[in-house]
Amino acid sequence: MASRETRVVLVDDEIHIRYLIRSIIRAEGYVVVGEANNGEDAIELYRKHLPDLILMDINLPLKTGDVVLSEILKEFPAAKVVMLTMVADIDTVKRCLEMGAIDYILKNNPVDEIRRMLRELVASIMSTDEEVAS
Amino acid sequence: MSERFDLRQMREEIKLDEKIFRAKPVLLIQKEINEMREKLGKAKTKGRLAT
Numbered sequence: 176m177a178s179r180e181t182r183v184v185l186v187d188d189e190i191h192i193r194y195l196i197r198s199i200i201r202a203e204g205y206v207v208v209g210e211a212n213n214g215e216d217a218i219e220l221y222r223k224h225l226p227d228l229i230l231m232d233i234n235l236p237l238k239t240g241d242v243v244l245s246e247i248l249k250e251f252p253a254a255k256v257v258m259l260t261m262v263a264d265i266d267t268v269k270r271c272l273e274m275g276a277i278d279y280i281l282k283n284n285p286v287d288e289i290r291r292m293l294r295e296l297v298a299s300i301m302s303t304d305e306e307v308a309s
Numbered sequence: 310m311s312e313r314f315d316l317r318q319m320r321e322e323i324k325l326d327e328k329i330f331r332a333k334p335v336l337l338i339q340k341e342i343n344e345m346r347e348k349l350g351k352a353k354t355k356g357r358l359a360t
Contacts, residue, residue: 264334
């Protein structure tokens with residue numbers, strides 16, 4: 176059975192960060208199906224594309240990433256949301272993970288480390304999806 | 310005149326220091342975040358098994 180492409184939505188208000196993360200995602204062979212620069216658009220994009228994964232910053236205009244996380248998971252409990260941010264205070268990290276973010280990645284990690292973490296995440300998501308489908 | 314050690318003032322200063330200390334957010338590194346994620350994952354699994 177041919178494995179399909181991993182579809183990703185990317186949310187960050189900084190254009191150069193989106194460029195960098197997009198490059199990482201494409202280098203891994205995944206597809207960026209949508210990009211948003213604010214929290215409101217992030218929710219709309221999720222509804223529109225139902226991606227395999229959404230990578231989301233926390234400090235976003237209109238609606239912060241932690242609020243978006245909560246709203247997406249309320250509507251789509253199986254959503255795979257990864258926080259990709261510079262916010263590293265223990266309260267925010269704990270809150271996002273407890274709400275249901277599947278991972279929390281700091282942007283100041285080396286690029287290779289971010290790639291490795293994404294690769295592991297996607298492998299775990301895709302293998303879970305295959306188990307559910309079979 | 311010799312200086313007097315003011316215990317009350319010292320306690321006030323300690324209280325103030327503690328306020329400032331607690332107000333500073335504790336910042337995590339990626340390793341600590343990963344450990345927290347694993348701990349929370351295990352706690353969730355335990356909760357599901359218990360019900």
